[in-house]
């Protein structure tokens with residue numbers, strides 16, 4: 001029995017606060033989901049929103065899906081209206097997709113209070129609409145809204161909706177935890193009871209879980225373990241309120257933990273790329289700590305972890321990160337031990353294996369500096385300079401020595417605020433004095449330093465300050481606030497690197513980070 005991986009990023013995912021896809025966004029996301037190997041892509045609700053109608057129109061000529069079947073979503077016919085006369089139903093047919101997914105009420109309280117109709121009429125709405133689409137040659141899925149809540153309130157009625165849909169020809173009836181309030185054991189119990197009550201195997205059901213108890217992924221996996229073969233979810237868990245089941249975690253768990261072949265061969269390793277590309281299109285910053293796909297999903301900070309990882313990475317990783325397209329990273333912080341330092345250095349291309357004394361010195365310096373407010377976790381370039389300074393033969397030549405610098409900030413009569421910096425340095429035996437203006441003191445200092453060095457290091461022209469972050473750290477060692485600055489520098493070859501500086505004075509902290517940034521960049525970029 002094959003598994004149906006059903007993605008609803010374009011429909012339920014679009015219900016997340018802050019997401020507003022354009023038609024072009026939807027087409028791009030559909031292509032990515034297809035590359036990830038999902039079996040079904042629910043593209044939206046044609047007739048409800050002009051953009052969704054347009055998406056299905058363009059999809060006919062602009063999407064060439066290799067793995068996925070395109071699905072249009074809509075509701076059953078309205079109460080008291082013939083199915084063929086319902087404009088929403090017509091719009092769904094006009095989307096011309098091979099499959100449709102109909103949402104139907106399965107909680108009698110919703111039927112009576114929200115639809116304001118009878119249980120019998122709701123069953124007719126389900127039967128009529130499913131049968132009509134089947135007669136039109138469509139594959140039909142039926143999403144039973146509020147199924148679990150409805151079943152707990154009135155199991156006989158909820159089950160009768162399921163039977164009505166299956167009898168009318170629905171391929172799968174999807175049990176929805178619409179309010180997202182279930183726990184895995186409850187999902188398992190309800191599915192077991194439903195199988196008994198309606199007398200069909202669990203593989204005729206699907207599962208759709210919202211994440212209001214943070215159990216959407218667990219509930220989906222529980223349903224599959226109970227025999228369900230169709231599961232719905234969204235990229236990165238986007239969806240209404242706290243979201244939907246994160247399809248990446250669901251697929252990872254089913255494929256890697258339960259050994260179920262849910263994706264075509266070769267697709268699993270696309271997971272990180274597809275996740276991040278969709279986040280980019282949705283304009284939502286990727287969640288660094290998201291399971292499987294986050295940049296920190298396999299990042300190790302604790303020294304004890306690193307010491308075991310040095311022996312075998314799988315001792316501290318639940319799976320090999322590369323199988324989902326991710327990487328392991330070692331973070332160097334005050335929690336580092338000797339193994340962390342060795343592994344991180346290896347990651348940066350420096351082999352410390354034969355240098356136990358250097359490892360000890362670097363470990364001690366990192367711990368001392370982090371106690372004083374430094375943080376190397378996000379500043380690999382400063383860490384590499386530190387390691388090199390302790391590793392015989394690997395030291396980086398400092399491009400200049402400082403005689404002094406001075407920065408002034410001038411508030412003029414007309415309200416303009418101008419910063420000016422002067423640096424005095426020795427470069428290759430020459431004393432150079434340079435002055436520059438900037439829109440702030442750090443910008444002025446950066447400009448003046450580059451000006452002073454440019455004649456000797458023309459490759460500096462290709463460097464630019466890409467990001468600058470300041471953090472005020474309170475009360476370290478009772479000395480009052482100190483400042484930590486992170487500087488990200490990029491070059492015209494597409495490389496970037498981050499450095500850190502710490503001091504009570506924000507300008508000095510910035511200066512230290514800038515000096516590391518230029519030193520590191522120049523060491524990696526010989527003059528043309």
Ligand SMILES: CC(=O)SCCNC(=O)CCNC(=O)[C@H](O)C(C)(C)COP(=O)(O)OP(=O)(O)OC[C@H]1O[C@@H](n2cnc3c(N)ncnc32)[C@H](O)[C@@H]1OP(=O)(O)O
Pocket residue numbers: 045047048049075076077078079103104105114115116145178240
């Ligand atoms: C659980 C889910 O997330 S399902 C997906 C929900 N997604 C959306 O709602 C997004 C798109 N929705 C929309 O654009 C609009 O709500 C529309 C176009 C569908 C409907 O808009 P309107 O006609 O203005 O109605 P409105 O949104 O106020 O109310 C929904 C109507 O559908 C009816 N309805 C709700 N569920 C169903 C159903 N399963 N079958 C038939 N009718 C239904 C309601 O009774 C109500 O009808 P009424 O206006 O006669 O009282």
Ligand SMILES: CC(=O)C(=O)O
Pocket residue numbers: 012103143144145146176177178179208210
């Ligand atoms: C259909 C759907 O999105 C839900 O019931 O949550």
